Amino acid sequence: MSGKPRIATVSLNSAVDQTVTVRGFAVDTVNRVSEARVDAGGKGVNVASFLAHFGHEVVVTGLLGRDNEALFAQHFEAAGVVDACLRVAGATRTNVKIVDPDNNTVTDLNFPGIRTADADLAAIRERLEVVAAGGIDWLVLAGSLPEGMPVTAYADLIAWAKGRGIRVALDTSGAPFGPAVLAGPDIIKPNIAELRELTSQPLEDHDAVIAAARRLNARGISMVAVSMGAEGAILVTPEAAVLARPPRVPVASTVGAGDAMVAGLVHAATLGLPLAEAAPLATAFSLGALGEIGPRLPETAKIEALARQVGVTELCEPAKSPRTEETQ
Template sequence: MILTVTLNTALDITYRVRSLRPHTSHRVSDVIERPGGKGVNVARVLAALGHEVTVTGFAGGATGRVLRERLADTRGVTDALVPIAGPTRRTIAVVDELSGDTTQLNEPGPQVSPAEWAVLLGSYADLLAAGPSAVALCGSLPPGVPVGAYAGLIRAARTLGVPVLLDTSGEPLRRGVAARPDLIKPNADELAELTGSHDPLRANQDARRRGAQAVVASLGAEGLLAVTPEGRWRAAPPTHVHGNPTGAGDSAVAGLLSGLVEKLPWPERLTHAVALSAATVRAPTAGDFDRAAYEKLLARVSVTAA
C-alpha cells in the first residue's frame, strides 16, 4: 500500500464559459466536480496504474462529504481522511471555450484546530505502522496546521524506514527538506524559492545539501531534472506536448512513487514520470491521463546523463 497525505484536500470544480470577461455575468455551460488536492490526484493516478493507495489528510463540511462520496467510487483508493469541523475548500477552474485558457480561484482551506491536528498525527502513526511501501506528503497546509508539519511527518516515516516523498512549496518545503525526505519534486519556481538559484542543476544540488536525498525538478515542457545518490539525469518527452498542464506535476509524482515501490532503476522511474506527465497534459479532462498516449510515450522519453 502507498500512503498519500493531503492536509488541504479540495473539491475541484471546473466551469466552462465562452470567454471570461471581468466585471460581467457569465452563464456556466458545464460543471465538473471531483476530489482534489495534490495527494488525492496522485492517489487517483497510482490507483489507475494498479497500486493500492490509502489517502489521509482532512475533510469537512458539505464539500468534504462530496469529496468522500466521490473517493468511495474510486477503485483502488482507500479513504482514511480525518473529519474536521471546517469545510474542505473548493478550487474553481474557469475554462474559456474560445481560447482554452484557464482562470483559477482557490479557496484558502478550513481552519484546523490543535485537537484535529493531534487526531491526524495519531491516525498517521497508525497508518505508518501498517507498513506502507512509500508515503507522499503533498500540497499546501490549511490554516492552523503548524508550518513545520511536514518535517514531523517525514521524521515519523524515516524512523520506521518508510520512503517519503515531499511535494510542497515555500516555508513548509524549506522546513520539510531539513528533515531529510527521500525525494522532493519541486517545480522550477519552488526550487528557486527554496535555494535562491535559477540554475536548475545548481539548485538541485543545493536542495540536496539542505537535506533532500534525491531531487527531481519538474521543468515544464523540458521534462524532469533528477539529482540522486545514484546519478544525475535529464528526462524529456519526445516533442512539445500541447494541452492542459493541470495535474501534470501530480502525475509525475505518481510515476516516481510507482517506480520507487517497484524498485526500478532511476532512468526507468523518470521515464514513467515523464510519460505520465505528458499523457496528463494530453488528456481531455484536466488531471486525468490518456492511457494510450502514456503507453506510446514510454518508448519515446529520452533520458540522458546531466
C-alpha cells in the same frame, strides 16, 4: 479500512475542483458557463488516485470538511483508494478554474481552506500510526497546508515516518517546504519556480539546477526531480542527472500534471527502476494527466507508450570524488 495499504498519502488542504468553461470570459460583466465539471481534488488526493490506478494499495489520510465529504467518499470508492481521512467541522474549500478556449486563458479562484488547529495534526499522526500498523512503505506529503497548521507540519510527519523506516515523497512549496527539506525526505519534486524560492537562487541554466539539486542530495534527498512544464524535467540523484524531454502533446488540461509526476516517481521507486527508466516513466505519468480533462490518467498501456516517446539525456558524469579515490 480493509486490505494492506503499502502507500499512504496525506492531503491536508484538499479541494473541490470546479472547472467551468466560459467562452470570451470577461470581468465586470455577466459570463455564460457552457460546460462545468466537479472533481475531488488536492495534490494528496490526486497522487493517491494515480498510484491506485497503477495497481498500488493506497490509503489517503488528511482532513475533509464534514459538510461536503460525499464527493470525496465517492471518488475514493471509485478510485479504489482506502479512505482514512479525518472529518472536521465545515466544508472542504472549492477551487474554481475558469477555462476560456477563445482567449486561451485559465483563471483560478482559490478559496481559503478549512481553519485547523494543532490538535488536527496530532490527530493525523495518530491516524497514520493506525495506518502504519498495517504496514506502509511510502508516505506521500503533497500540497499546501491549511490555515492554522504549523509550517513544520510536514517536517514533523517526515521525522515520524523516518523513525519507522517509511520512505517519504514530498511535493509542497512556500513556507512548509524549507523545514520539510531539512527533515530529509527521499524524493522531492519542486517545479523550477519552487526550487528557486527554496534556494533563493536564479537557477538560470541546467548546471545551476544540477548544482542546487546536488546540495539537496547531500542532505539525504536521494531523488530531486525539478519539473519545468513543457521543457520537461531535470532529475538528479547522487549518482546521475538526466533531462527528460516530453514530446509535443495536445494538452487537454494541466490539472494534475505535477501530481502525476510525483506518483510516477513513487511508482518507479517501488519498482527500483534506475534513473534512465524512472525519468521517462514519471514524465509519461504527467503526459497522461495532460491528455485528460481533470485529474485522471489514461490506461497503463498508454502511459507505457508515452514513456517511449520521452527523450532522456544524461546531463553530466556521475558524481565522483577523485581525491578520495587517489588517496585510497
